[in-house]
Amino acid sequence: xPLLKGNLHAHTTFSDGRRPVAEVVARYRELGYDFLAITDHxxxxxxxxxxxxxxxxDRMLVLTGVELDYRPLSQHVGKxxxxxxxxxxxxxxxxxxxxxxxxxxxxxxISGDGLPIHAVEITDTxxxxxxxxxxxxxxxxxxxxxxxxxxxxxxxxxEVDAARTPDSIIRAIKAGxxxxxxxxxxxxxxxxxxxxxxxxx
Ligand SMILES: [Zn+2]
Numbered sequence: 001x002p003l004l005k006g007n008l009h010a011h012t013t014f015s016d017g018r019r020p021v022a023e024v025v026a027r028y029r030e031l032g033y034d035f036l037a038i039t040d041h042x043x044x045x046x047x048x049x050x051x052x053x054x055x056x057x058d059r060m061l062v063l064t065g066v067e068l069d070y071r072p073l074s075q076h077v078g079k080x081x082x083x084x085x086x087x088x089x090x091x092x093x094x095x096x097x098x099x100x101x102x103x104x105x106x107x108x109x110i111s112g113d114g115l116p117i118h119a120v121e122i123t124d125t126x127x128x129x130x131x132x133x134x135x136x137x138x139x140x141x142x143x144x145x146x147x148x149x150x151x152x153x154x155x156x157x158x159e160v161d162a163a164r165t166p167d168s169i170i171r172a173i174k175a176g177x178x179x180x181x182x183x184x185x186x187x188x189x190x191x192x193x194x195x196x197x198x199x200x201x
Contacts, residue, residue, distance in 0.1 A: 003159040004169065005181065006035035009067070009078055009091065009121070009144035014049050015040035017148045021053060024147070029060045031154045035169060037080045039065040063166045067091065070110050077115055082166030087173055090120045090139075092146060094129040100136050107139070118174050121146075126155025128182060140173060143180040157181045 011017030012024050028036045038053050056062035065080035078089035093103045107117045119140040122132045126145045143156035162172035
């Protein structure tokens with residue numbers, strides 16, 4: 001089975017993304033992606049949001065999702081829905097400056113409050129966060145674009161060993177049956193090297 005390339009975190013004009021959903025889907029299709037999850041902010045979407053996310057076509061599967069604000073901790077949580085499966089993701093802990101201990105605490109609190117966290121983003125807007133790519137975090141670790149703007153498309157993705165359906169993709173993420181991919185732009189390499197050397201704080 002060929003690996004499916006996908007982005008599990010993307011914004012559109014349904015919330016604070018720059019592009020309408022059709023353009024976002026088209027852009028990822030041009031970039032050779034197999035699937036894309038639309039995950040606009042839950043406090044900015046209208047009632048018609050759920051009916052206006054396309055399902056995609058043979059070449060590009062579109063998953064329905066939303067980015068929840070878990071308000072007790074001001075922590076964003078990705079929710080991606082298949083037909084039967086639901087995936088909850090602890091989004092961009094690096095943006096909140098969290099250390100590993102704080103991440104584990106948040107996973108416990110949020111999971112205990114009815115949002116069972118299945119995976120953790122180790123990217124912030126497509127930039128790899130090596131400090132969170134550690135064994136102490138035992139959940140699957142994913143890379144996403146969290147794209148809002150044009151230059152944020154196609155930086156970081158997952159390549160999933162799954163059949164081409166939302167449920168099988170979500171099950172494969174939960175099982176850890178995927179690998180991460182990063183764009184090999186000079187900027188991205190420099191940023192990763194900088195982080196890996198521990199020079200940034
Ligand atoms: Zn987001």
